[in-house]
Amino acid sequence: MVNCTKGEAGRMALPAHVRELDLDALDDVVGRRDAKAPDKAVLLVPGEGEPVGIALRATTNAVGSAAMCALCRTTHGPGGTALFAAPRKGARGRGGDTVGTYVCADLACAEHVRIEKATATLRPAPGLTVDERRAGLRIRAQAFAAEVVDP
Numbered sequence: 001m002v003n004c005t006k007g008e009a010g011r012m013a014l015p016a017h018v019r020e021l022d023l024d025a026l027d028d029v030v031g032r033r034d035a036k037a038p039d040k041a042v043l044l045v046p047g048e049g050e051p052v053g054i055a056l057r058a059t060t061n062a063v064g065s066a067a068m069c070a071l072c073r074t075t076h077g078p079g080g081t082a083l084f085a086a087p088r089k090g091a092r093g094r095g096g097d098t099v100g101t102y103v104c105a106d107l108a109c110a111e112h113v114r115i116e117k118a119t120a121t122l123r124p125a126p127g128l129t130v131d132e133r134r135a136g137l138r139i140r141a142q143a144f145a146a147e148v149v150d151p
């Protein structure tokens with residue numbers, strides 16, 4: 001985790017399968033809200049070497065209209081996206097400087113890019129294969145992580 005303390009990371013209520021992920025083999029962007037404090041969330045971004053873990057905070061209620069996730073480019077119906085803010089790494093973040101982005105409210109981008117057919121409330125980026133969507137998600141998540149780490 002680059003932008004919170006070990007204690008904060010340890011206190012997050014994450015499902016066992018997230019805690020037990022093989023980080024060396026992580027291939028997908030993994031996002032999860034804290035089960036006990038849903039305004040808190042974590043995003044794991046695979047890259048070269050170890051994945052980058054980013055603590056996020058949901059800053060508002062879900063977006064009330066249809067909107068697109070900035071990471072996976074899935075368009076959701078009302079309530080499907082939310083604004084999350086990540087404190088920047090280091091002193092700036094501790095001083096309240098954050099990077100904000102509108103993403104899937106459930107942070108399940110990796111699942112949404114695998115949807116083959118659009119539904120009434122979930123529309124993956126059109127004209128792309130699942131592999132292309134996965135690659136795009138990874139690139140955009142890495143760019144977001146880079147902003148958090150080194151603005």
Ligand SMILES: [Zn+2]
Binds near residue numbers: 069070071107108109
């Ligand atoms: Zn998404």
